Amino acid sequence: MIPWQAPPLSRITIPQDTDSGSVVLSGFTLANLDYVIGYGTGPNTSTIAASVPIPPDTGSDNDSSAAPAPAGNSVTMSLASLTAEAVAVRYATLPGYLPSSYGNWIGIWPGQMSPYNPFKPLACADVASDANLGTVAMNGLSLGAGEIYTLVYFTGPAVPAPAGQAAPGCAEAWSAGGTPAPDTTLAAAMLVFQAASRANTP
Structure with a gap:
């Protein structure tokens, strides 16, 4: 489990924009203890x-590095229910994580949206x-039968919290006229679905 309140022994900013690759963490010595590596969508541990x-x-002679990672090692989403007017999203974050305290939110966009080239969502929910x-x-949605939509889960607030204040909710952030522009780079999970394929299905 990630020790959420402890600083990491080391961190590195991913130096390339490819969707897969490898990096080397250095500058520390590992004892014969349990450790965990975390991948964040932003610079803070909360992401x-x-x-x-x-x-x-x-x-032992067994190669423990070949063992699969245990369940719960990444943020996931699935559709809990779907109608033309509403969508319920079932989410799972890492053990010990605090989604509300860390400003997490979910948005829905028409088509196959990229969080790195965003526009205003149809709706969002903290x-x-x-x-x-x-x-x-x-x-309060109006989803078209057979249309494609994208759900995105974010591990941080849509806009940073002003000094001494709580971060605004996602709906307020998107209605603020883009000052500051909502940050969608903290995307942790995406789900593309077709409205007609799951309509009225729990």
Whole structure:
């Protein structure tokens, strides 16, 4: 589990824009203890969206690095229910994570949207609970039958919190006229779906 309140032993900014690759973390010495590596969508520990454990060396001949990472090591989303007027999204973040405290939110866009080339969403909803698992609903929609939509989960507020204040909710951030522009680079999970394929299905 990520120790959410502790600073990392080391961190590195991903130096390339490819969707896969490798980096080297250095500048520290590992003892024979449990460690965990976190991948964040931003510079803060609160944006970590995936993790993989490094178990201690047991001295066995088995290659522990080949073992699969345990369940719950990345942010995921699925459709809990869907109608033309509303969508409910089931989300899962990492163990011990606090979605509401860290300003997490979910947005829905028409078509196959990229969070790195964003426009105003059809709707968005803040994650109101600090439980790392839950469901978020967006109502008042008008989804077209057979149309494609994109859901995106974000591990940080839509705009930074002003000094001494709480960050505004996603709806307020998008209605503020782009000052400051909402930040969609903290995207941790995406789900593209066709409205007609799951309509009225729980």
